[in-house]
Amino acid sequence: MSAPLPPESSIGYLVNHLARLLAQALRERIEPHGVVPGQFAQLLALYQADGLTQAELCARVQVEQPTMANTLARMERDGLITRTPDPADQRRALVRLTERARRLEPDLVAAARTVNTLATHGLTDDQITTFHTALHAAIANLEAARGRRDQPPRTMETAR
Structure with missing residues (x-):
């Protein structure tokens, strides 16, 4: 039997x-603008590249199609996006930001920056850089292992 895993070490x-x-x-800062955190990643992706298909958004945001469909329906209802037929393939729609969503971009980006600043308060620039590096590495490791059930490489901690 393995030892319990205390939450503070997980x-x-x-x-x-x-x-x-x-x-x-983030919710506290963006809800007054009529946006919820579940829409935020989609908005950021569209701020970078407006006119993506639903499938492209799913890939960029790492969300399943049914979840994305529900989120986009709400965003359309809330006046944040429109969907227009793709001229290259009429079976697909392009998701485009509305003028309202474009006007919100500075406030939403400022809200995200404020939250990031609050979260990293008291950390040095080197600590923040190390934290980002570690998060990116962990994400890459799990993405590479997606769908596999093999054992992770042994480390000093797992060898105990």
Whole structure:
């Protein structure tokens, strides 16, 4: 039988806790603009490249098609996006930002920056860089292992 995993030593627990706190802090700042955290990643992707298909948005935001369909329906209802037929393939729609969403971009980006600043308060630039590097590496590791059930490489901690 393996030893229990205390939450304070679990990367998954800590990252999940951090994600919930970040979402809550972001929600407080963007809800007054009629946007919720579940729409935020889609807006950021569209701010970078307006006119993506639903499938392209799913790939960029790492969300399943049914979830994306529901989110886009709400965003359309809320006046944040429109969907227009793709001239290259009439079976697909291009998701485009509305003028309202474009006007919100500075406020939404400022809200995200504020939350990031709050989350990293008291950390040095080197600590923030190291944190980003570690997060990117963990994401890459899990993306590479997606769908595999093999054992992770042994480390000093797992060898104990």
